[in-house]
Amino acid sequence: MWDRFLRACRRESVDATPVWFMRQAGRYMPEYRKLRERHTLLEICKQPDLATEVTLQPVRAHKVDAAILFADILLPLEPMGAPFEFAAGEGPRFFEPVRDRKGVEKLRVIEPREDLAYVLEAVTSIRRELDGKTPLIGFAGAPFTLASYLIEGGKSSQFSKTKSFMYGEPELWGQLMTKLSEVVRRFLLAQIEAGAQAVQVFDSWVGQLSPADYREFIQPYLRPVFAALEPTGVPVIHFGTDTSTLLELQLETGGSVIGADWRIPLDVVRARLGNGVAIQGNLDPNLLSAPRERLHAGVRAVLAAAGTAPGHIFNLGHGIFPHTPPAAVSEVTDLVHTLTSERTSHTSGGTFGT
């Protein structure tokens, strides 16, 4: 069933639970590492033929039910006026972190059709190559997660500079988030127009905030993004990590699928969010490197917690690590398909016990 993933997003019945993996294209794959010998990460993102090739690698190697555009959540920030580099082994580094009014005012609300044309060309090219056999997911970073990189100047563990900015200059924070929100809105709409059949909003670091802060500093700027996507009818996945205390607020903010990390069992997610939304997740990515029996038990536990109601997309709780054995990715994909198609044919949940 080619559209198993899209059907699950819409909470329609499926022949087996769909599977894809965050960061399913990337450093854990030998095919990708080979390409990286000759090209930087940004070169691959910016050349539609290379981005297409890398997007397709995991679709060829594993029986995943969706392709996800190879890109980086930070790409829109460069044309906005905040260039960065990927320092070897250290993640992104912004040359001029945004710390004051001048920094915020300098940021340009870009037009993705012009400023990120290479991403949209990749979307169209990937769709052509996939030829209707596998749906394509587009994506963008959420305003908070993007703001945190801009303000910290890179990855952070305490998010102190971001929170200082937010608490100290709430009006300026609003300006920054409004600009980012508008860019994310435009970018996701443009990806859908170019052919993305679903999109994921990565609010990867929003779980650093208390519910009260989420309501005040995030929701007003994130809601318009989801509201703008709704009329397209395209499934929208709303993902974050560490969000156990934010789930209801995230649902209220928007999205047809809520993604959760491995910290919260999916039966708890389901009980808290109800049946009006699909859920995605949530194997601990570290389990992909565990012994076979342990990995299988982990997969079974996720499926058992997800239950048999329609609307579960199997995924990890966060992205694949570079040290992951590719064989484990294939194995999990096959195992989920086997276990859940058995379930469909026998209408029995008995094989799912953990």
Add this chain to the structure above:
Amino acid sequence: MWDRFLRACRRESVDATPVWFMRQAGRYMPEYRKLRERHTLLEICKQPDLATEVTLQPVRAHKVDAAILFADILLPLEPMGAPFEFAAGEGPRFFEPVRDRKGVEKLRVIEPREDLAYVLEAVTSIRRELDGKTPLIGFAGAPFTLASYLIEGGKSSQFSKTKSFMYGEPELWGQLMTKLSEVVRRFLLAQIEAGAQAVQVFDSWVGQLSPADYREFIQPYLRPVFAALEPTGVPVIHFGTDTSTLLELQLETGGSVIGADWRIPLDVVRARLGNGVAIQGNLDPNLLSAPRERLHAGVRAVLAAAGTAPGHIFNLGHGIFPHTPPAAVSEVTDLVHTLTSERTSHTSGGTFGT
């Protein structure tokens, strides 16, 4: 009321909500930084007169209701056979991370009365100096958090090596955790014997685990620690960050006070854990650097969520950052005392609205 903190731990009535701060002694204080010009962190820990001085600094500077021993959770690991250094600005670095059977077998179950005598001397010396005016909290890192440092070789963000070890070698993991558990048990009992009037167990990074993993890999080794402390009658604070999905399991594991980070409002903690346990927390430490009005609103919100039932100890959701202004620490202490003593005298919760 000198024993306000101890009374709150026992859920007895108090004249005002007690306040202390994780990392209340340390780099944010000019007095401490001055001492650090002449001594390393480990030197201060190992010289009881210096450890006493640093422990007392925040008690003199702020009206906190408890002193906490100045030490480091990693101290027991050195005599166990795993020496480390604090690399400038990078946190601890173990010279030989524990990765295999040989590494685990090499670890010695120490006798803190001999191997960590300097800590116990500091406890006695601090008690003498405090002279019954302020209670003293002792502490230790929990087995998981210590194991993660041993295995990763330092601080980590993904805990991949720790989880690989745990999933891949569950029997060896059990041996490691059993050794750490026994050391932590002995160490905390020795601190109580030396004069600690309460102890805190820092399972700072346990929130990286799913509830199922917590039950399998943590609880069996952590439970004996709490069980051994119970007969002493001394209050035991059980603290971790990112524990929103683990709270009930932590309560089951032990402790008379449960500490939570800022991600989960204390009314939710209270509703989930019931009234049979005291709760500690949970201001976002980043708020200490926020404008006055924002900081005050944050403090009021914590107090409102904690409610008026006995058994709340005001604290941060994690340790004070080095960039924190000391004046904010005094201000929060005074504000909590003022707001909650007003409450006691007027028996009205009206001033707590946020």
